[in-house]
Amino acid sequence: MTALPYDHLTRSADQTLCLEGCALDQIAAEFGTPTYVYSRSAIERAYTELTTAFGDRPHRICYAVKANSNLAILALLARLGAGFDIVSGGELARVLKAGGAAEKIVFSGVGKTRDEIEQALRAGVGCLNVESEAELARISEVAAGLGVVAPISLRVNPDVDAKTHPYISTGLKDNKFGVPIEQAPALYRHIARDANLKAVGIDCHIGSQITDVSPFADAARRVLALLDTLVLEGIELAHLDLGGGLGIRYTDEQPPSAADWVDAVTSVIDRHPIARHLPLMLEPGKFLVGPSGVLLSRVEYLKPHPSDGKSFAIVDAAMNDLVRPALYGSVMAIEAVKPDPVMAAKDWEIVGPVCETGDFLGHGRSLALAQGDLIAVLGAGAYGFSMASNYNTRGRAAEVLVDERGATLIGARESVESLWALESIPPSLM
Numbered sequence: 001m002t003a004l005p006y007d008h009l010t011r012s013a014d015q016t017l018c019l020e021g022c023a024l025d026q027i028a029a030e031f032g033t034p035t036y037v038y039s040r041s042a043i044e045r046a047y048t049e050l051t052t053a054f055g056d057r058p059h060r061i062c063y064a065v066k067a068n069s070n071l072a073i074l075a076l077l078a079r080l081g082a083g084f085d086i087v088s089g090g091e092l093a094r095v096l097k098a099g100g101a102a103e104k105i106v107f108s109g110v111g112k113t114r115d116e117i118e119q120a121l122r123a124g125v126g127c128l129n130v131e132s133e134a135e136l137a138r139i140s141e142v143a144a145g146l147g148v149v150a151p152i153s154l155r156v157n158p159d160v161d162a163k164t165h166p167y168i169s170t171g172l173k174d175n176k177f178g179v180p181i182e183q184a185p186a187l188y189r190h191i192a193r194d195a196n197l198k199a200v201g202i203d204c205h206i207g208s209q210i211t212d213v214s215p216f217a218d219a220a221r222r223v224l225a226l227l228d229t230l231v232l233e234g235i236e237l238a239h240l241d242l243g244g245g246l247g248i249r250y251t252d253e254q255p256p257s258a259a260d261w262v263d264a265v266t267s268v269i270d271r272h273p274i275a276r277h278l279p280l281m282l283e284p285g286k287f288l289v290g291p292s293g294v295l296l297s298r299v300e301y302l303k304p305h306p307s308d309g310k311s312f313a314i315v316d317a318a319m320n321d322l323v324r325p326a327l328y329g330s331v332m333a334i335e336a337v338k339p340d341p342v343m344a345a346k347d348w349e350i351v352g353p354v355c356e357t358g359d360f361l362g363h364g365r366s367l368a369l370a371q372g373d374l375i376a377v378l379g380a381g382a383y384g385f386s387m388a389s390n391y392n393t394r395g396r397a398a399e400v401l402v403d404e405r406g407a408t409l410i411g412a413r414e415s416v417e418s419l420w421a422l423e424s425i426p427p428s429l430m
């Protein structure tokens with residue numbers, strides 16, 4: 001049996017996989033499958049590890065809501081003291097609904113609509129992370145209309161290679177994100193001249209699933225060079241924000257610890273006479289919630305190949321529930337919840353029922369499976385449910401939070417009626 005990658009996953013005496021001590025077969029019996037199951041203590045531990053690494057250095061951890069936007073997860077992080085990094089008006093509404101503080105919100109995103117900007121300024125978010133000159137002009141207009149001054153942080157593109165998957169790399173000059181760092185001084189001057197805008201920070205976000213600290217340190221150095229230029233021009237800022245992207249272990253990655261991350265950036269920033277006094281923000285999503293979750297699914301059919309072709313385990317979770325393997329080619333660990341004592345382990349293609357060859361959760365996984373068995377995809381707490389769709393008219397999975405008091409449903413399984421609730425058949429077709 002392979003070692004389990006996270007402390008909150010264990011096997012009981014009879015080899016049943018447990019999450020925070022809760023047997024996953026019990027959860028499947030109670031809530032059905034497919035179901036996302038999250039460990040509360042894993043999220044609390046990750047948050048505490050990161051915030052503790054800063055010591056008494058001023059900082060704020062703004063959780064990137066898009067990683068997992070369930071209200072209970074947001075409420076948990078709000079209670080821990082987190083701020084939030086949002087990318088839409090919908091996420092803003094969620095954070096406020098979950099009890100998050102507006103002034104601890106940073107609003108990122110390359111395409112904010114007029115309505116979203118207005119919603120954010122009315123709510124009083126901490127700042128808007130702005131990605132273009134055109135967006136600045138729009139924010140200025142909306143702020144003038146509301147009679148408020150909009151707090152602005154420019155998201156600069158530092159042109160560093162995060163050495164991650166091309167779809168999740170965001171800090172290269174050919175990516176759509178941020179303003180080219182060489183253009184930033186002119187934009188800060190523009191902000192200084194506009195009475196409806198106030199510059200409060202500099203921000204960058206170079207990508208996701210970064211497993212080496214050096215791109216963060218490189219980005220920090222480039223941000224500090226920009227800060228020097230701004231200081232010479234008399235432009236004062238109130239914070240620096242180095243974005244998210246801290247990688248996690250899915251299979252055999254060896255990501256740096258939270259302390260390594262924080263040390264790598266603070267050792268650059270705290271040598272700078274001005275930057276060392278500025279609060280430092282990070283926007284981690286995956287680091288805080290990824291390890292906490294599993295996607296629990298049941299084997300519907302086994303289709304072993306009669307000769308040397310591939311053998312398929314068809315499970316009841318699919319790419320609509322968890323798209324990372326199909327979209328990014330991500331390799332996520334998959335475990336049998338209770339390895340079958342009779343069946344020998346065999347290499348299975350773990351696939352879903354969706355009508356796409358790209359519908360797979362894992363290739364060639366050596367597992368002892370029988371029909372009806374349960375499997376768990378590990379590290380599924382981030383970009384799992386939040387990227388789920390209804391493709392093939394499949395309702396989205398249930399979501400369950402486990403803590404020392406037991407398992408609680410925090411997201412009910414979507415009914416088929418709710419999937420067409422907003423559709424209608426015109427009278428001419430009745």
Ligand SMILES: *Cc1c(COP(=O)(O)O)cnc(C)c1O
Pocket residue numbers: 064066067085087108109205207208209243244245246283284285286287382
């Ligand atoms: C997605 C995103 C994050 C979070 O990325 P993770 O890899 O989940 O840490 C942070 N900031 C911005 C602007 C993002 O788009």
